[in-house]
Amino acid sequence: EEPVFDGKISFKNVSFTYPDTGIEALREVSFEVEKGQFVAIIGRTGSGKSTLANLIMRMYDTDAGQIEIDGKELKNLNLNNFRNQIGFVPQEVFLFSDTIKNNIAFGLSAIEEGQVEQAAKNAAVYDNIVDFDLKFETMLGERGITLSGGQKQRVSIARALIKEPKILIFDDCLSAVDTKTEEEILSNLGKIMKGKTSILIAHRISTIKNADKIIVLDDGKIIEQGTHNEL
Ligand code: ATP
Numbered sequence: 001e002e003p004v005f006d007g008k009i010s011f012k013n014v015s016f017t018y019p020d021t022g023i024e025a026l027r028e029v030s031f032e033v034e035k036g037q038f039v040a041i042i043g044r045t046g047s048g049k050s051t052l053a054n055l056i057m058r059m060y061d062t063d064a065g066q067i068e069i070d071g072k073e074l075k076n077l078n079l080n081n082f083r084n085q086i087g088f089v090p091q092e093v094f095l096f097s098d099t100i101k102n103n104i105a106f107g108l109s110a111i112e113e114g115q116v117e118q119a120a121k122n123a124a125v126y127d128n129i130v131d132f133d134l135k136f137e138t139m140l141g142e143r144g145i146t147l148s149g150g151q152k153q154r155v156s157i158a159r160a161l162i163k164e165p166k167i168l169i170f171d172d173c174l175s176a177v178d179t180k181t182e183e184e185i186l187s188n189l190g191k192i193m194k195g196k197t198s199i200l201i202a203h204r205i206s207t208i209k210n211a212d213k214i215i216v217l218d219d220g221k222i223i224e225q226g227t228h229n230e231l
Contacts, residue, residue, distance in 0.1 A: 002081035006070045007166045007197035009033040009056065013065035016051060025051040027220040028065065033213070035070075036195045040208035043217030049201045050091055052217070053171045056199070057088055087160030089173040091201075093152040097141030100129055104136075104158045111162075119162035122188045124181050125154035149176035157185065161192065168198040179206060186210070 009032070016026040025048045033039045041049050055062060058074055067074040069082065095103050104119055105111050116136060120126040128151050132138040138145060147155065153173050160168060168189070174182045186207065189198065202208050209228050216224040216231070224231055 002078055003070075005082070005085050005166045007033075007035045008068075008070050009167070009197065009199075010068040010071070011052075011065070012068065014055065014062045014067060015064040016055060016060065016062055018051075025220050026055070029217075029220075029222055030065075031213075031215055031222060031225060033197055033199065035197055037212045038190075038193065038198045038200070038210065039213045039215060040211035041199065041201045041215045041217060042203070042208065047217040048220040049217055050171055051220075053088070053169050053199070053201060056167075056169060057083065057086065084163070085166045087163050087165035087168040089153075089156050089160045089168075089170045091171040091173065093156040093173070095140050095147075095152060095155065097143055098139070099134075099136065100132075100138050100140060100155065101136040103140060103155055104162055106159055108162065115162060116158075119158040120155075122161050122185075122192055123154045123158035124177075124184045124188070125151060125158060128154075150178070150181070153177055154181075154185070164192075166196055168193055168196065170198070170200045170202075172201045172203065174207060175203065179204070182207060 011029050011031050014026055014029045017024045029052065041052060043049055054060060055067060058079060061075055069077060101116050104116050117126060120129055129135055140147065153176050157173060174185065177185070200207065208214055211228065213225060214228060214231055215222055
């Protein structure tokens with residue numbers, strides 16, 4: 001029986017250098033995200049934000065220090081079981097030449113009636129989809145239509161939300177979405193992620209004002225952490 005996670009994340013003196021380039025992307029990074037917290041990560045381009053998200057997804061192992069999930073070392077966990085409980089929205093959206101429905105339900109073995117539609121609503125992309133003649137059966141990619149950048153991001157968000165994850169990681173995936181739509185998505189997230197952990201990598205201050213904690217990265221190091229009022 002594989003564990004169901006509570007969603008506490010700890011970084012303990014984590015350092016990471018990309019082996020191919022020798023770039024030291026994270027240097028002795030330590031922080032905690034309690035179960036149910038909403039944490040925002042900000043920092044200039046190249047400061048290490050995506051690297052941090054990628055390390056939680058365990059695309060790489062840390063060079064020094066450790067990452068713990070519910071107090072257990074990430075590198076000792078069953079990777080599939082762990083990843084199945086995480087909704088990860090990468091910076092680069094990846095869509096398939098398939099229907100919108102299959103793009104949203106990607107990776108799920110069974111879907112219940114209305115689940116895809118609900119995820120699309122939560123990601124604020126439902127109204128766009130039902131405007132297409134074939135609605136959720138609309139083909140994307142080479143044999144189908146091309147979505148706008150913001151629509152692609154929202155389909156990608158719906159794909160993460162449909163898993164009802166314990167932990168949600170958004171890597172700068174609201175950049176092509178207007179502020180009003182962003183607010184709608186964040187307000188939906190506030191409801192569906194209640195009691196669950198979310199990490200949001202962001203650029204706009206408006207995105208992060210409701211975060212329980214804001215972590216500021218610079219050149220691979222945490223230079224500040226606190227609430228919006230504290231910083
Ligand atoms: P942005 O806001 O532009 O997305 P970021 O804060 O997410 O930036 P990272 O993508 O984590 O920053 O990059 C941190 C450093 O690591 C940068 O110097 C970058 O060039 C380098 N880097 C990122 N990805 C790789 C990779 N796959 N291989 C080698 N070096 C990388």
